[in-house]
Amino acid sequence: MSDLVLLNGRLLDPTTGDFLPHGSLAAHGGDIVAVGDESSVRPWISPAATVVDLRGAVITPGLIDGHCHPVSGADLTRGADLSACVDLPGLRAELDRARRALAPGEWLHGWGLDPNLFGDLPISADTVGPVLAGVPAVLRLFDAHSTLASHRALELAGVTGPRRFDEAAEIVCDERGRPTGLLLEEPASMLVEEAAPKPSDEQFRARVAEVLRGMAAAGLTGGHMMEGDRAERAVLRALDERGELPLRLRLAPWCRPGDAVGELIAAQGDGGALWRVAGVKLFLDGTIDNGTAWLEKPDCHGESMHPYWPDPAAYTAAVVAFDAAGVPTATHAIGDAAIRHVLLSLEKSRTIGHRIEHIETLPDDLVPRFAELGVTASMQPTHCCEFTRADHTDNWSRRLGEERAARAWRCRDLWEAGATVVLGSDWPIAPYPPLGVMAGARHRRPARDLSQPPHGLDQALTPLQALRGMTVNAGSGRLAVGERADLTVLADDPLRVSDLDLAALPVRLTVTAGRVTHRAADL
Known part of the structure; x- marks a missing residue:
């Protein structure tokens, strides 16, 4: 018998782009136990099974976000969403x-601030102006x-110079040695972050659960979580034990300069039913917008x-x-010098699964090295869509200059050179809905204005490449007996919906480990 039976669907194979000859399946114990036509699958129905008539909707292996931060992102997205401010x-x-809504003594939090809106003015508290006067923000x-x-x-945090x-x-x-308010990279930012009041453990767990439910509703069944320290693992452990974890998560805890490598190696394999530590995350540089990337020539x-x-x-x-030790690494490397150094460091690697994250500007000579070394290219095409411009008038492009801005997010070149390209959002840096990520990989336009060049x-990427980037290449299984029952069900074929319409394609059903984590109200 089964826990879940899906009838009258269309099963899409992301390796070929073709539909399988049958349209129904059954799952039990988290795995697919039957695939066939309706008559062959109906005998698997038990009194306790969830049975869903998909009415022609399209089933794909579960969509996976190749790079996300659902736990730290739950904290980083507290307060006002500033991403729409231009x-x-x-x-x-x-x-x-946001200030008017604050209780007495409460801190003002905001996130998603785009440096481009400052134009040629300095990014500083004084530039923002009197609205921040006297308020801890x-x-x-x-x-x-x-x-x-x-x-x-800054005053409350004791940051005076x-x-x-x-x-x-x-x-x-x-010039007087007075902090402007701009703090670059984690060690500086945390001086103020740690001075701000924090939510209770229960409040924070509830917020993480809310984020993960939203991800499931967007069609995600899993994510490569680029974080995972002890506190973050404790949050996932609690949610998993309560049955409140709707995604399958692969964790890569951070390794910072000076961290004990042995402790991170020992943490490998820690996990629960739906989450597991399987790698480490390292940072080799910062960001181009900040001036903290590692470039071969200065910006x-x-x-x-x-x-x-x-x-x-x-x-x-x-x-x-x-x-x-057999531990795969994922290295944040945005600038060309950083990317080159990672590849040189991995020239004699034995472990399968090393990755480079972001890869925002890439010289020609490094493109074939990914496939030659078996290094996965983990990329976030919506960063190009949302934070740069075709005419190179944005902050990122102006800092780099024409030559380097012209080699931005080379997803297609890496793919055609034989590299495994995995797509992700890097949420909360960019929105997590996977259809939006795939759409951005296909059209490379800002979602807020698709009329832009x-x-x-x-x-x-082609439609099939974009789908593979969030399924097969990211670790999804096949729609076959014995595979995990991680499934995303869409209203139509994502390969035939136009690039500009893909992000709005309705998600009808999401299934993780055979459990329905999202279901459309009319299904």
Whole structure:
């Protein structure tokens, strides 16, 4: 007998793009136990089974976000969503609304702040203006590698001037040595973040559960979670034990400069029914927008010339140690110098599954190296769509200059060179709905205005490549007996819906480990 029976669907094979000859399946104990036509699957129906008539909807292997932060993102997305603000007046109006809603003594939080809205003005508390006066405010820029703090927040955190960090982090100060409010990279940002009041453990678990339910409703059955320290694992453990974990999560806890490699190796395999530690995440640089990426030539401000690790050789030693222990690594490398150093570090690797995350500007000579070394290219095409412009007038492109901005997010070149390309959102940096990610990979236009020209249309993926990037390449199984019953059901064939309409394609049903985690109201 079965726990779940799906009838009258269309089963799409993401390896070929063809429909399978049958349209029904049954699942039991988290696995697919029968696939066939309706008459062959109906005998699997038990009195306790959930039976769904899909009425011609399309079943694919479960969609997987190849790079996301659902636990830390639940904290980072507290407060006002600033991602829709496109200019300073709009930002000030949104912050004023948030300020008016604060209780006495409460901190103002915001997230998704786009540096492009500052134009040529400095990113500072003074530029934002009086709306932040006297209010402890923490505004996270969209890349999550920088924070804009109000002067009151800096005061409460005891941040009064520059400090020295081992990593490439900075408290940005004016010519008088007074902090402007802009904090670059985690060590600097955390000085203020840790001074702000925190929600209770139960409140935070509820927020993480809310985020994960939203992901399931968007069609996700799994995610490569680029985090996973002890506290984050405790949250997942509690949700899993309560049956409140709707996604299958693969964790890669962070390895920072100076961290004990042995402890991270020992953490491998920790997990529960739907989550497991299976790798580590390292940062080799920051971001181009911040001037903290690691480039082979400086950006237009003379910045982005240093790695995040003070000693790149120490990064290489850590990667070699993880590789020797059979632990796959995922390295944040955005700039060309950082990408090159990761590839050099992995030249003699033995472990399968090493990855490079982001890969925002890539020289020609490094494109074939991914396939040659078996290194996965983990990419987020919506970052190109939402935060850069085809005419290169955005902050990212202006910092790099024409030559390097023209080689942005080379998804197609890497794919055609034989690399395994995995697609993700990097939520909360960009929205997590996977259909939006696949759409962005196909059209490379900003979702807020699809009439805008694409940035690098020659790097767009085909519909089948985009689907593979969030299924097969990300670790989904097949629609076959014995495979995991992780399934995404869509209203129509995602390969034949137009690029510009794909993001709005309704998700009819989501199934993780044979359990329905989202179901359309009319299904």
